[in-house]
Amino acid sequence: MTTLLPAAEAPIYYLLWFDTEDYIEPTSDDAALRLATDLENMGVKATFKIVGEKARVLESRGRKDVIRALARHDIGYHTNYHSIPPAPAMYLKSLGLLEGAAELERREASGVTDLRRIFGVTPSCYGQPGSSWGPQANIALRRLGIPVYMDEGSHIGLNDRPFWYMGLLHMFHLGANSMRADINAPSKLDAAKKRFDEAAAKLRAQGGGFIHTYYHPTEFVATEFWDAVNFGRGKYTAPSDYRRPNLRTKESSEQTYRILLDYVAHIKKQPGVRIVTARDLPQLIDSPHSLVDVNEIRGNLLRSIDVNGPHSPADQLLALLGFQSMDVDGPTARVDSTVAATSIPRDLFNKGRDEAVEFIEAHKRLPSHVWFGNERLSLADFTATLAGDQSGPTVAVRRGTLGFEKNVATDPRRTYDWAIHPEGFEAPELLEMARLQAWTIKPARLR
Numbered sequence: 001m002t003t004l005l006p007a008a009e010a011p012i013y014y015l016l017w018f019d020t021e022d023y024i025e026p027t028s029d030d031a032a033l034r035l036a037t038d039l040e041n042m043g044v045k046a047t048f049k050i051v052g053e054k055a056r057v058l059e060s061r062g063r064k065d066v067i068r069a070l071a072r073h074d075i076g077y078h079t080n081y082h083s084i085p086p087a088p089a090m091y092l093k094s095l096g097l098l099e100g101a102a103e104l105e106r107r108e109a110s111g112v113t114d115l116r117r118i119f120g121v122t123p124s125c126y127g128q129p130g131s132s133w134g135p136q137a138n139i140a141l142r143r144l145g146i147p148v149y150m151d152e153g154s155h156i157g158l159n160d161r162p163f164w165y166m167g168l169l170h171m172f173h174l175g176a177n178s179m180r181a182d183i184n185a186p187s188k189l190d191a192a193k194k195r196f197d198e199a200a201a202k203l204r205a206q207g208g209g210f211i212h213t214y215y216h217p218t219e220f221v222a223t224e225f226w227d228a229v230n231f232g233r234g235k236y237t238a239p240s241d242y243r244r245p246n247l248r249t250k251e252s253s254e255q256t257y258r259i260l261l262d263y264v265a266h267i268k269k270q271p272g273v274r275i276v277t278a279r280d281l282p283q284l285i286d287s288p289h290s291l292v293d294v295n296e297i298r299g300n301l302l303r304s305i306d307v308n309g310p311h312s313p314a315d316q317l318l319a320l321l322g323f324q325s326m327d328v329d330g331p332t333a334r335v336d337s338t339v340a341a342t343s344i345p346r347d348l349f350n351k352g353r354d355e356a357v358e359f360i361e362a363h364k365r366l367p368s369h370v371w372f373g374n375e376r377l378s379l380a381d382f383t384a385t386l387a388g389d390q391s392g393p394t395v396a397v398r399r400g401t402l403g404f405e406k407n408v409a410t411d412p413r414r415t416y417d418w419a420i421h422p423e424g425f426e427a428p429e430l431l432e433m434a435r436l437q438a439w440t441i442k443p444a445r446l447r
């Protein structure tokens with residue numbers, strides 16, 4: 001049990017991040033420099049999630065000044081090419097969990113290597129381009145040494161708070177706690193500040209929490225997105241034909257910087273608010289593993305397999321099988337039960353259970369189903385049956401309900417809506433995979 005701190009002491013952590021991606025419009029380099037410099041002068045560290053191609057372009061344009069200014073902030077990763085088709089969700093949707101992870105790693109590894117070379121650090125975090133999200137990315141990111149997923153999206157979330165998913169710390173789907181000041185509307189700035197204060201007060205009353213804001217440096221110099229102009233609705237444009245986006249006037253651009261800095265200055269002076277970067281997050285968040293009391297969870301699992309306090313559904317199933325503090329992925333497929341009998345003889349049940357244990361040890365992944373002779377139980381039914389096992393000569397077969405799947409979006413069109421995806425693009429396959437992997441979801445709690 002954690003004790004809630006008195007409201008006045010409950011920490012509010014604020015993350016300001018910039019998707020630094022426009023490798024076409026050269027003045028967006030100056031925007032990145034200006035933002036990095038002005039924020040540094042204010043004593044604010046932001047996270048710049050940088051596209052591999054953007055980093056290479058900064059290098060080839062000789063912008064050591066920009067690279068040095070960004071390197072004094074935190075550096076995250078935002079894909080190798082961002083909007084050049086196919087975007088991640090486009091190629092991931094026809095691949096399974098493991099093949100998709102391998103393919104994302106193949107496409108992205110050189111971008112991470114380039115960021116390491118150019119900025120001298122392994123990126124602290126990753127976020128997808130637009131809404132081009134796929135669960136396979138998490139496995140690839142673990143292999144690439146990136147521990148945090150930081151973005152906004154509606155594909156998966158846990159009560160508008162940070163969460164663990166597939167072994168990565170997710171600052172994702174913060175909902176009402178994701179906010180920004182409209183850099184085009186000075187008249188709306190006061191309302192934006194008030195929105196921050198209200199969200200902070202609400203989180204304080206709940207013992208503290210996280211708020212984040214994101215922008216793109218290119219927004220401060222251009223009136224349209226660099227990629228919508230060249231890669232809108234999935235079209236491909238060769239580098240020789242790249243079109244520059246329409247630019248702001250000098251006055252309009254100055255106004256955007258003023259609004260942002262005014263907004264951040266307001267946040268910075270709020271008592272109890274600490275501005276942090278993605279690199280700080282692992283130190284601010286409690287260990288993802290705490291001991292599961294097996295007897296405490298059985299009843300809940302029989303009603304609904306769901307997140308239980310700090311424990312993921314996978315943590316609970318693993319505890320029933322004798323594992324504690326182990327990271328696994330969810331199953332690769334949804335496989336139905338074929339067991340028609342109402343009970344399974346003890347010896348046969350134990351044999352299936354032991355095979356499940358061996359599978360998990362071998363693959364570091366939950367099985368999609370468990371065999372009892374030639375009949376099988378789905379992972380959900382196996383979990384419920386295990387939870388209800390009373391050590392008798394037979395084990396009553398129970399049907400599991402997957403309560404945790406409610407944390408994954410169900411609208412495959414709206415969740416993937418993005419100006420760079422082809423018209424009408426949808427990826428129900430990736431949402432289904434997200435549901436399977438949601439066995440691993442659990443809250444990320446403040447240390």
Ligand SMILES: [Zn+2]
Binds near residue numbers: 082128
């Ligand atoms: Zn982006």
